[in-house]
């Protein structure tokens with residue numbers, strides 16, 4: 001397809017990190033690893049409620065050329081940010097101590113060491129084709145590629161879910177971003193041609209076949225290229241509201257509310273004097289968990305097209321109940337729907353970032369064109385649009 005791809009979408013053509021490594025550090029790396037960004041098909045704001053999510057890995061990856069060190073020195077470099085090599089000592093790493101972008105890989109080293117793993121230093125050169133801040137998990141890609149490389153080099157023998165837990169710990173406790181486990185699990189555990197059904201309560205997972213091409217379908221990602229400042233506070237507020245809802249209902253998490261009990265639970269909340277926002281948040285989380293199960297059943301039955309209306313309903317719920325959408329996301333979704341898409345919804349945390357659009361492959365260009373035209377007509381900068389081909393999770397490249 002001929003979408004409006006910007007430089008960030010030229011996946012697979014980023015700077016080769018081995019050459020960068022050698023130039024910087026004057027030696028050969030011991031290996032090169034890759035970990036992808038992700039897009040979530042369905043199940044939003046469910047992962048901190050012990051619920052279900054269903055991400056797929058993108059072809060866009062973070063790649064790391066790495067060599068281990070034994071002297072406690074950690075050197076980090078990214079081709080994608082200015083500022084040169086960041087040099088740290090592993091025994092001086094402390095949560096919330098800054099370091100800008102380098103806090104993501106440094107946090108992984110800190111989390112591994114905090115878990116008792118003997119990581120004694122490393123030289124790392126990173127490069128990534130995952131668009132940053134677009135809700136496509138460039139941060140988790142960075143964490144996961146670092147964790148996998150160190151796991152290999154220090155022979156730690158960690159599983160994909162264990163690497164994901166390390167990555168989340170780095171992001172939550174070292175960088176200080178309160179994300180759930182979905183992003184790191186997707187980057188570590190997704191496989192080509194599949195979406196990942198993840199139960200965030202116990203990290204059990206299933207690879208659900210999602211062969212779009214064989215079905216004559218395309219899943220577009222529309223990066224709105226906006227990120228509204230509102231996002232951070234709103235995430236914390238939604239999270240607190242969900243916890244309040246569970247507390248008032250006397251259940252550990254919203255995951256523990258059976259779908260059939262939702263109407264009665266909403267009445268209970270209203271009767272208990274819950275804020276009307278809490279009622280809406282509970283309705284979103286419980287129905288979105290249900291939508292994950294609906295989509296899985298449809299994919300298993302080979303009825304991918306029928307997932308379209310479920311995506312549409314997911315957007316309505318995020319827009320009206322959780323209220324985490326924004327004008328640009330609503331416009332992308334509406335324009336795609338009007339242009340004949342099978343389904344569309346915002347994906348990720350909202351307040352900007354990306355939307356996904358399920359369309360007939362033969363109509364994908366027309367749908368992408370309609371979205372781009374609608375953005376121009378509304379005076380927005382052109383969105384970045386590309387096809388999300390379900391790709392491999394973290395792996396060693398060489």
Ligand code: ADP
Pocket residue numbers: 078079080081100101102104126127128131132133134135136137138139140142
């Ligand atoms: P998202 O994960 O949705 O892309 P985040 O705000 O969680 O957005 O993470 C983006 C941050 O991750 C960037 O601001 C930067 O600090 C870091 N990051 C991502 N990719 C890279 C990269 N290639 N090089 C350096 N830092 C990166």
Ligand code: MG
Pocket residue numbers: 137138139140183
């Ligand atoms: Mg992130």
